[in-house]
Amino acid sequence: MIEPVITAWKDRHRSVSGHQGAYDMREIVNAILYQGRTGCQWAYLPHDLPPKSATYYYFAAWRDDGTDQVIHELLRCQVRERARRLEDPTLVVLDTQSVHVTAGVPASTTGHDPAKRVPGRKRGLAVDVLGLVIAVTVLAANTHDNAAGIILLDQIAEHAAGTVRKALVDQGFKNQVVMHGAGLGVDVDVEIVARNPQVKGFVPQPKRWRVEQTYGILILHRRLVRDYEHRPSSSASRVYWAMTHVMTRRLTGANTPTWREPQAVAA
Numbered sequence: 001m002i003e004p005v006i007t008a009w010k011d012r013h014r015s016v017s018g019h020q021g022a023y024d025m026r027e028i029v030n031a032i033l034y035q036g037r038t039g040c041q042w043a044y045l046p047h048d049l050p051p052k053s054a055t056y057y058y059f060a061a062w063r064d065d066g067t068d069q070v071i072h073e074l075l076r077c078q079v080r081e082r083a084r085r086l087e088d089p090t091l092v093v094l095d096t097q098s099v100h101v102t103a104g105v106p107a108s109t110t111g112h113d114p115a116k117r118v119p120g121r122k123r124g125l126a127v128d129v130l131g132l133v134i135a136v137t138v139l140a141a142n143t144h145d146n147a148a149g150i151i152l153l154d155q156i157a158e159h160a161a162g163t164v165r166k167a168l169v170d171q172g173f174k175n176q177v178v179m180h181g182a183g184l185g186v187d188v189d190v191e192i193v194a195r196n197p198q199v200k201g202f203v204p205q206p207k208r209w210r211v212e213q214t215y216g217i218l219i220l221h222r223r224l225v226r227d228y229e230h231r232p233s234s235s236a237s238r239v240y241w242a243m244t245h246v247m248t249r250r251l252t253g254a255n256t257p258t259w260r261e262p263q264a265v266a267a
Helices: 002-014 025-038 054-065 067-084 145-159 176-183 209-219 232-252
Strands: 091-102 111-113 117-127 133-140 164-168 189-192
Touching: 002 025, 002 067, 025 232, 054 067, 067 133, 067 145, 067 176, 067 232, 091 145, 091 209, 117 145, 117 209, 117 232, 133 145, 133 232, 145 164, 145 176, 176 189, 209 232
Parallel strands: 091 164, 164 189
Antiparallel strands: 091 117, 111 117, 117 133
16 A cells, blocks of 8 residues: 555665665565564564664654655545545644653653653644544653644644644643634634533543544554654654554554464364
């Protein structure tokens, strides 16, 4: 499904000698998806996959020129069309998630979220009603949700072809985000969904719970349980690749194989 994108990229990036590389592009993509799913270190990629040097080269190149987003958008449109929806949504849901970082992540890109008591980074997502990612931003954890919301709205206005008319957010976002949405050229109506104070415990909010579901799906990819990336752009790329993995499985009906052997039938 994504071979045409990769092939076109290779044609645009031919080496001076004309050498096309020693590794199959499908295996490069497999290595990126494997690392995202398992969370292993670059040096511990299995020997039947391309080595770190080749895999990281393509991961960084596709991150920097936006090829990872092109692949993600291609699959997202296919998933929405299969669900009998237009390619671009009219409603999105915004939310943030604070995650811990590992040793070695530059302190200049991290902070401490006082509300959630998490030192690290903050991921911001905008998803549609199917839970598909529309926009991603990664900031220091001490950044207010308003800043994440404004960046996400700007990305939506730029990439969603002006179709988005409404955005749902929780009470962590304030009026600044509402006013920014109204001031965009596409005029996005930002609605703060307030929780009913009379209800105790966790109660899913209609439509807004989709973004929580997406966060839960992303955490199944162990590379996203913590933020291991030195660059926030790499962290955002990991989200796109994780959703690419999810969407390819949805489109093909494939299941993740298990190591468990089927139980023997008793005689």
